[in-house]
Amino acid sequence: MTALPRVLLTNPIHPALLPVLQTACEVVTAPDGAADTLRRLVADADALVVRTQLPADLFDHAPRLRAVVRHGVGLDMIPVAAATARGIPVANLPGSNATAVVEYCLAAMLHLRRGLATLDARLRSEGWAAARPLADTGLELGQSICGIVGVGGIGTRLAAVVQGLGMRVLGLTPRPQGLPPGVQAADKAQLFAQADVVVLCCPLNDATRGLVDAATLARMKPGAILVNVARGPVVDTPALLAALREGRLAGAALDVHDRQPLQADDPVLHCPRLLLTPHVAGITATSMHGMSRGAVDTVLALLRGERPSNVVNPEVFR
Structure with a gap:
């Protein structure tokens, strides 16, 4: 046999x-x-x-x-x-897993823009009158600019979803001639300077390792947010944490990390305005x-x- x-x-x-x-x-x-x-x-x-x-x-x-x-x-x-x-x-x-990742990106964007978890916690701990004013600081995604780094299968689907919310989309890709309808090609400097929301969904390779460094983060708008569903080393993590602590960015969401699993002493665990998840964007x-x-x-x-x-x-x- x-x-x-x-x-x-x-x-x-x-x-x-x-x-x-x-x-x-x-x-x-x-x-x-x-x-x-x-x-x-x-x-x-x-x-x-x-x-x-x-x-x-x-x-x-x-x-x-x-x-x-x-x-x-x-x-x-x-x-x-x-x-x-x-x-x-x-x-x-x-x-x-493109649908799962796109839905994660949208959830992270809404979490960072609307602060629903903070509203919930404040309502439970301090009551209606203390929680309701927090809504005044929330921002809508519509009419803002989404910059997508890596416009492959996930980036293309994300572009369609956020366009449906009324966002303008900039795309950074090695093949700008192949961008989907409605996505405007941008170079790195343009995308990070203009976008209100930057989503990283590019592969990790020699060209993207360390792509988001201190100089790049310095170009971003003070109220901008960053979502990383690519790989941890695409971002200079210490530089990102510094930008968040100093209030130069409004927030970030990291589903991927330099060291996985995260260790108890990892500085990301103690950084403000940071949504952390354990590499689950594509998992449902x-x-x-x-x-x-x-x-x-x-x-x-x-x-x-x-x-x-x-x-x-x-x-x-x-």
Whole structure:
């Protein structure tokens, strides 16, 4: 009897999709994301589903590996060049969590502009008369300017949503000729100087690492807000914290961080006007089901010898 291919999950997938994968494969879920754990378990894996950072040398320890699938979109967790050098196809799931991320961005923008959590807390602790005047400082999103850094699948969908609220949209992208309707191309200086809301949804690479530095933050309007759903290192965090503490920005929302998970001594935990979440912008019950469905379908297709269109290094098939 032929042994089933073995699939290593760095983290659990949606419970509704696990049985689907188990019908065709032996499935192993890593007990933790430590580099040594992943190196040990990948040694006899035929496929790998990724939801955590992989060590750069992982594929040196994976003689049987035939497929790597990102349970999501961002590829910075995977040493793609190393996989390509070994002829291992790597796939991701474009658009699989775009709705969740866009809704998070909108929620963060409203949180920072309207201060509903502060209103709720003040109403509960000090009463109606103390809470109601806080509304006088709230700002509407309509008729303001949204600057989107990274106008890919998420940025394009976000642009459509905020345009529906009456916002003007500026876009910073390496391919300005491909911007969606209604989005005005802007360079970095223009976008950060003009936008009332800046949303970072770009990939992390050499061009975007440290993109939002002290000089860039200094260009922003005093009442502007920043939302980062890209990756932590896109922003110079100490510079951002200084801008918030000094009141040079009205607020920021960080879903991604330089160190993940955040440690108890991280200075972001004690900064005012800062909404913090633990890298969950793309995670809802809905998106988890969709991403797990896409990951399972792609793994099974690759193990069958097929060539899915979402493989990011198709040169391995040549």
